[in-house]
Amino acid sequence: MAQQDGSFDYVIAGGGTAGCVLAGRLSADASVRVLLLEAGRPDRHPFIHVPAGFAKLTAGPYQWGFVSEPQEHCAGRRIPLAQGKVIGGGGSINAQVFTRGVAQDYDDWADVHGCEGWSAKEVRRYFVRSERNERLSGPLHGTEGPLSVSDLVNPHPLSKAFVRAGQEFGLPYNSDFNGAEQYGVGLYQTTTRHSRRCSAAVGYLRPARGRENLVVKTGALVRRVVTDHGRATGIETVEGGTTRRYTARREVIVAAGAFGSPKILQLSGIGDPADLKQAGIEVVHALPGVGKNLQDHCDLDIVYELTSYQSMDRYERPLPATAAAAVQYAAFRRGPMASTVVEAGGFAYGNEQEPTPDLQFHFLPAAGVEAGIAAVRRGYGCTLNSYFLRPRSRGTVRVAGPDPSRAPLIDPNYLADDHDLEMSVEGVRQSREIMGQPSMAPHIKAEHLAGGRPVRTKDDYIAFVRGHGRTAYHPVGTCAMGVSDASVVSPRLRVHGLRGLRVVDSSVMPRIVSSNTQAPTVMIAEYGSDMIVEDAR
Ligand SMILES: Cc1cc2nc3c(=O)[nH]c(=O)nc-3n(C[C@H](O)[C@H](O)[C@H](O)COP(=O)(O)OP(=O)(O)OC[C@H]3O[C@@H](n4cnc5c(N)ncnc54)[C@H](O)[C@@H]3O)c2cc1C
Structure with a gap:
């Protein structure tokens, strides 16, 4: 028998990026009571807040440890799928790269998926409202929002060399990937404030924590939404x-x-009756689209061995230089620890016929940063990764059974569509060309690709992509917004056919955006919070 633990106006299930935005915005009205429930821990650990701590966070206790179902089109591999399990969710463990996608992404949501109100022009004000950019202003950027966005304090010389190499390859220099033009190469802006991570937990939740009308619970695993005659009336959790x-x-x-x-x-x-039956769960409300339409960017890494001892991974070891870097950071908020490691990158065309770039790159002046990615001798490594931005493959998330502690069965179905494969190959091919340019080539001693096997022919590339593709940590789309029978929520983010229930997070994106996914999720939650307040009037 469940213990009755209080009554709130809004109960939010999940204290990640979107949950923290919602809790911060909704609790601004002192007349409503808000409860935020998070399965993970508080976000106190210093690795979460020191930008370079990213290198410690893709494994360990602040992520769920999910692993995919065997991937039919990726050599049958089970691919690790790190996702945040902590206040702030993905925003507390991510690489902090700040990109929003292109106008066509949101116009496509509105025009193709019937999401009225979500065109680029209409969502722009929520991007702007969320943002506090230290360098950029004007109609496309905010300077007063809760989410701080900064330039890197001291970009690594290798990252600068990469940006020059990108230009030698033919990409234009771009100082603002969220401006009028996404195409080009440059240094990323990141969601940092005074050289500390600015997640939604820091930007939105922390200022609200003192409010008497907001309760935040960690270690609270949501078991289910309680419904009564077609209306959501509460949440059941398991806590200790x-x-x-x-x-x-x-x-x-x-x-x-x-x-x-x-x-x-x-x-x-609430879901597809076939999925629920298989999991031994009684159907309360048939909604076939739940857990369908999973999309993610399939990332390909090339690790390089350098000619000299200079990369950031040397600070992994307890050397005097590491102690000096810690002191430099503590005293001045500068130096290698102030870097998110994922420093440079850009957007290019795999298919020149596309209206906007369809490839994205991330350059790291270090190797072995993320769990499962190859390392080389400490101090001698760098990494370039690439992915196709608008994958056509669609996967699924299915509950494994009635026990809420069991991980769901996640099948991203990476590379099921041949076009995704072809564009992924093109991303790897272009990566190698960039790294061969005059500004980069002298730094490179050896390329580590495909476990040392040569990658020359089309078949070699295909084997590499299928054998090494992994998550870019951008899963979206599993509670898709729209008006078709396959959608789960309406453009007002209400679950179709039920009252008192919304989904507000990255899962509502009907189609993945052409960029990293945090800023778009913050935008969704900003917009969602306005909808919730308006609909309550
Ligand atoms: C390692 C990593 C690197 C990334 N790098 C970048 C980047 O550089 N730039 C970028 O823009 N994006 C990046 N992303 C993606 C970005 O962080 C996500 O798109 C964003 O956090 C999604 O927000 P969300 O609110 O939808 O989900 P999340 O932030 O994942 O939040 C969901 C929350 O719900 C909680 N939860 C789940 N189930 C339950 C339950 N049953 N009960 C209670 N709580 C539950 C989770 O623990 C989590 O805290 C990265 C993500 C990861 C994981």
């Missing part, structure tokens, strides 16, 4: 072995990310 129940007088908002949100709906009996 105890089942608890919270009432939502106005709304339940599910914000558990692209893997967590469909799982919570399915555990609540």
Whole structure:
């Protein structure tokens, strides 16, 4: 029997990027009570807040440890899928790269997927409202928002060399990937404030923590949404072995990310009857689109061995230089620890006929930074990764059974579509060309690709891509917004056919954006919070 643990106006399931934005915005009205429930821990660990700590976060206790189902089109591999399990969610463990995608992404949501109100022109004000950019202003940028955005304090010389190499390859220099033109190469802006991570937990939740009308619970695993005659009335959690129940007088908002949100709906009996039957869960509300339409960017890394001892991974070891870097950071908020490691990159065309870039690159002046990516001798490595921005493959998330502690069955179905494969090959090919340019070539001693096997022919490239593709950590789309039978929420983010229930997070994107996904998720939650307030009037 569940313990009754209080009554709130809004109960938010998932304290990640979107959940923190929602909790911050909704609790600004002192007359409503808001509860934020997060399965993971608080975000206190210093590795979360020191930008270079990213290198420690793709494995370990602040992520869920998900692994995909065997990938049919990726040599049958089970691919690790790190996702944040901590206050701030992905925003507390991510690389902080700040990109928004292109106008066509949002116009496509509106025009192709029937998401009225979500065209680029209409969502722009939420991007601007969220942003506090230290360098850029004007109609496309905000300077007063909760999400701080900064330039790198001291970009590594290798990152600068990469940017020059990109220009030698033929890409234009771009000082603002979120401006009028995405195409080009440059240094990324990151979501940092005074050389510390600015996640949604820092930017939105922290200033709200003192409010008496906001309760934040960590270690609270949401088991299900409680429904009564077609209306969501509350949430049931498991907390330290105890089942608890919270009432939502106005709304339940599910914000558990692209893997967590469909799982919570399915555990609540909301989903495709076939999936629910297989998991032994009774159907409460048939909604076939739940957990379908999974999209992610399939990332390909090339690791390079350098001719000299200079890369950032040398600070992995307890050397005097590491101690000096720590002191430099503590005293001046500068130096290698102030870097998110993913410093440079850009956007290019795999297919010149596309209206906007369809490839993205990330350059790291270090190797072995993320879990599962090859390392070389410490101090002698760098990494370039690439992915196709608008994949056509679609995957699924299915609840494994009624036990909420079980991981969902996640099948990203990477590279099922041949076009995705072809563009991924093109991304790797272009990566190698960039790294061969005069500004980069003298730094490179050896290329580490495909476990040392030569990659020359088309078949070699295909084998490399299928054998090494991995998540770019951008899963979206599993509770897609839209008006078709395949969609899960309406353009007002309400779950079709139920009252008092919304999904507000990255899972509602009907189609993945042509960039990293944090800023677009913050925009969705900003917009969603306005919708919730307006609809309550
Ligand atoms: C390693 C990594 C690197 C990334 N790098 C970048 C980057 O550089 N730039 C960028 O723009 N984007 C990046 N991203 C992506 C970005 O962080 C995500 O798109 C964004 O955080 C998604 O927000 P969300 O609110 O939808 O989900 P999340 O932020 O994942 O939040 C969901 C939250 O719900 C919680 N939850 C899930 N299930 C339950 C449950 N049953 N009960 C209670 N709580 C639950 C989770 O623990 C989590 O805290 C990265 C992501 C990762 C993981």
